[in-house]
Amino acid sequence: MAKKPTSRYYLVEAGLLPEIFLKVMEAKELLHTGECATVGEAAARVGISRSAFYKYRDGITAFQDLLGGRILTINVLLRDETGRLSELLGVFARCGANILTINQSLPSNGCAAVTISIETAGMNESAEMLIADLDRTPGVLKAEVLAG
Numbered sequence: 001m002a003k004k005p006t007s008r009y010y011l012v013e014a015g016l017l018p019e020i021f022l023k024v025m026e027a028k029e030l031l032h033t034g035e036c037a038t039v040g041e042a043a044a045r046v047g048i049s050r051s052a053f054y055k056y057r058d059g060i061t062a063f064q065d066l067l068g069g070r071i072l073t074i075n076v077l078l079r080d081e082t083g084r085l086s087e088l089l090g091v092f093a094r095c096g097a098n099i100l101t102i103n104q105s106l107p108s109n110g111c112a113a114v115t116i117s118i119e120t121a122g123m124n125e126s127a128e129m130l131i132a133d134l135d136r137t138p139g140v141l142k143a144e145v146l147a148g
Helices: 019-033 039-046 050-056 063-067 084-095 127-136
Strands: 071-079 098-104 111-119 140-147
Touching (some): 019 039, 019 050, 039 050, 071 084, 071 127, 084 111, 084 127, 127 140
Antiparallel strands (some): 071 140, 098 111
16 A cells, blocks of 8 residues: 655745735635635636636645634834824724733833734634734834744
8 A cells, every 4th residue: 555645835935936826815815804705706806717726725825824723922013102002902803813911011212012912713814914904003113923
């Protein structure tokens, strides 16, 4: 009996991937967020065939999606302005993240470092999208995943 070959995995920067993989990921995100109700609709929207979607969908996953149900620790550099922390926490609430811990440094030079640990199981978007949302939030100078 022949031995089944073991799968091999690589972590590759998205810009190096062939366009089809990026489009499959885009279609998966449209389905996950509910922006598209069917595979056909999502595939058409990103400009690929349904068969291409089905061919590659199980072979590519966003790195952050592998962390589903896990704890992520995110560091945010936040301007020291009234209401900014509240706006920041609103982003986490809207995406369904369960905040486990919050630690804010004393402000220095008009900024404070905020470290937030979240549980990702209930999130309605990927961690990558959460970071993008945080980066667009007024008063946020930088957001990055520290651990998870």
